[in-house]
Amino acid sequence: MKIKKAVIPVAGLGTRFLPATKAQPKEMLPVVGKPAVQYIVEEAVQAGIESIIFVTGKNKKSIEDHFDKSTELERMLEEKGKIAQLKEVQSISSMANIYYIRQKEPLGLGHAVLCAKQFIGDDPFAVLLGDDIMISKPPAIKQMMNVYERTGVPIVGVQQVPLADVSKYGIINPSNKKDDVYHIHDLIEKPDLEQAPSNLAILGRYILNPSIFPILETIERGAGNEIQLTDGLRHVCKKDGLMAIELQGNRYDIGDQLGYTKAIAEIGLQRPELRSKLLTYFDQLLKNEYQKKELIK
Ligand code: UTP
Numbered sequence: 001m002k003i004k005k006a007v008i009p010v011a012g013l014g015t016r017f018l019p020a021t022k023a024q025p026k027e028m029l030p031v032v033g034k035p036a037v038q039y040i041v042e043e044a045v046q047a048g049i050e051s052i053i054f055v056t057g058k059n060k061k062s063i064e065d066h067f068d069k070s071t072e073l074e075r076m077l078e079e080k081g082k083i084a085q086l087k088e089v090q091s092i093s094s095m096a097n098i099y100y101i102r103q104k105e106p107l108g109l110g111h112a113v114l115c116a117k118q119f120i121g122d123d124p125f126a127v128l129l130g131d132d133i134m135i136s137k138p139p140a141i142k143q144m145m146n147v148y149e150r151t152g153v154p155i156v157g158v159q160q161v162p163l164a165d166v167s168k169y170g171i172i173n174p175s176n177k178k179d180d181v182y183h184i185h186d187l188i189e190k191p192d193l194e195q196a197p198s199n200l201a202i203l204g205r206y207i208l209n210p211s212i213f214p215i216l217e218t219i220e221r222g223a224g225n226e227i228q229l230t231d232g233l234r235h236v237c238k239k240d241g242l243m244a245i246e247l248q249g250n251r252y253d254i255g256d257q258l259g260y261t262k263a264i265a266e267i268g269l270q271r272p273e274l275r276s277k278l279l280t281y282f283d284q285l286l287k288n289e290y291q292k293k294e295l296i297k
Helices: 036-046 061-067 071-079 083-093 109-114 140-151 163-168 212-218 229-239 257-269 272-296
Strands: 005-009 051-056 097-102 125-128 132-135 155-160 170-178 181-189 200-208 243-246 250-253
Touching (some): 005 036, 036 061, 051 061, 109 212, 132 200, 132 257, 212 229, 250 257
Antiparallel strands (some): 155 200
């Protein structure tokens, strides 16, 4: 069955990125000319998603404004003959059918997904986290949709992470790998290194079906006193089975200051008009750093 709907949760508080996120959503932080969340919507649209629901919260109005039509701005750009910018601005508001629902309190990612229950109805759906940029061809969520359409089994996107980082992620216990696709035996949220069954970490991409909703409605609150999506996925795994695909492409967690800085550097390098100037700049920067080290010695 084709996936046509996506949920993008953006209601988190972004505490890892304070004070930048005190009055603005982390999902709207610019990453080389466009806000982070636009990359995520573009990924969904390129994969064939037609309808998107944002699960929003307080201080997130600028996300709605960004994807809305901006009549005054469009008129001004037209009057000034800035046609390229006009077309770009218009394309943002016509990318997909976009809907919004408020998560009244940030009670966790599982709770945020549950907020989309009425919108989803009986259809399988994609979940793309609003602070996880994936740069890949084909789009990461499309890689997952291809597997789901073949198997009908819910699937999570994973990538290998350094062993030192396993305690930051949900980690899968995989079995039966075939063509980058695993069956999941079990999963564990933020394990200690000794307990981690692998270094395959769940990233911010999921294909689920509505059977997750009754589970999310009834599970106990987990880590951080929040309704955790990973806890819900453990039930899905035991009940109906769950798969994982090792995603091809580069992933940036822009909710983390290092991840955000890397995203700007690497995505900047992919832009033809910035690439050579940036390379010259990085080259000089590194030479300066080496010189400083030599002086310290
Ligand atoms: P994170 O855990 O990375 O977001 O959730 P956070 O809670 O904003 O982060 P920190 O730890 O305080 O810095 C991943 C995604 O899920 C959304 C977030 O907005 C983010 O896009 N989310 C998280 C919700 O929509 N609701 C929640 O209750 C929690």
